[in-house]
Amino acid sequence: MSGRILIADDDRAIREALSRALTLEGYEVVQAPDGAQALSLIESSRPDAAVLDVMMPNVDGLTVCRVLRAERNRIPVLMLTARTETPDRVAGLDAGADDYLAKPFDLDELLARIRALLRRARPEEDAVDEPLQLADLRIDPTSRRVWRGQREVELSKTEFDLLELLVRNQGIVLEHSTIYDRIWGYDFGPDSKNLAVYISYLRRKLEGEGDSKIIHTVRGVGYTVRSS
Numbered sequence: 001m002s003g004r005i006l007i008a009d010d011d012r013a014i015r016e017a018l019s020r021a022l023t024l025e026g027y028e029v030v031q032a033p034d035g036a037q038a039l040s041l042i043e044s045s046r047p048d049a050a051v052l053d054v055m056m057p058n059v060d061g062l063t064v065c066r067v068l069r070a071e072r073n074r075i076p077v078l079m080l081t082a083r084t085e086t087p088d089r090v091a092g093l094d095a096g097a098d099d100y101l102a103k104p105f106d107l108d109e110l111l112a113r114i115r116a117l118l119r120r121a122r123p124e125e126d127a128v129d130e131p132l133q134l135a136d137l138r139i140d141p142t143s144r145r146v147w148r149g150q151r152e153v154e155l156s157k158t159e160f161d162l163l164e165l166l167v168r169n170q171g172i173v174l175e176h177s178t179i180y181d182r183i184w185g186y187d188f189g190p191d192s193k194n195l196a197v198y199i200s201y202l203r204r205k206l207e208g209e210g211d212s213k214i215i216h217t218v219r220g221v222g223y224t225v226r227s228s
Helices: 012-024 035-045 061-070 086-095 107-121 157-168 176-183 194-206
Strands: 004-008 028-032 049-053 077-081 099-102 132-134 137-140 145-148 151-153 215-218 222-225
Touching: 004 012, 004 035, 012 028, 012 107, 028 035, 035 049, 035 061, 049 061, 049 107, 061 077, 061 086, 077 086, 077 107, 086 099, 086 194, 099 107, 107 157, 132 157, 137 157, 157 176, 157 194, 157 222, 176 194, 176 222, 194 215
Parallel strands: 004 028, 004 049, 049 077, 077 099
Antiparallel strands: 132 137, 137 145, 145 151, 215 222
């Protein structure tokens, strides 16, 4: 799989190392030392995905992501952060990031996540799927839109893919490893909190006050969706 990847990080050593690794994998790479240049390059170079460091001078990665989403730019975004606490991860998802990775990271894991983002961003041409329904939750796979009752719910690519997978298998308990493989193409192991964070974020968006619970946890196994 090839494509053009933007790397935005104020640490030149990290930018150069990632650029070399991605080039060896067959990608074209553009680099930015800060968020302002990242936004400019995204506009001029039209990369297929962006890897953004959270902490950058002038304009940080979170702001870049918010600006992109406000402009309806759906470019897949992988956020790099030195912060590992759940609130910091949620901040990235709040800004519209599709995935996040804590520093220091394993290069193979970063490459796997980029491949997964690109794969999900390139659906098969002319593919038309019937709408999915669970109680008052409606999903249109073709337009990638979601409604809870009359309320449309804005989801990132990763959030949409995760919800679609669960609803297509409603009533079935999907194991953690199965979900990781289907969504990220890579099992990050038992210590990873990626999935739990995305599930909690989906719940925040879908299960507001007065809404019935849709996503259910089966402890030690995985997750399922069903109408309560």
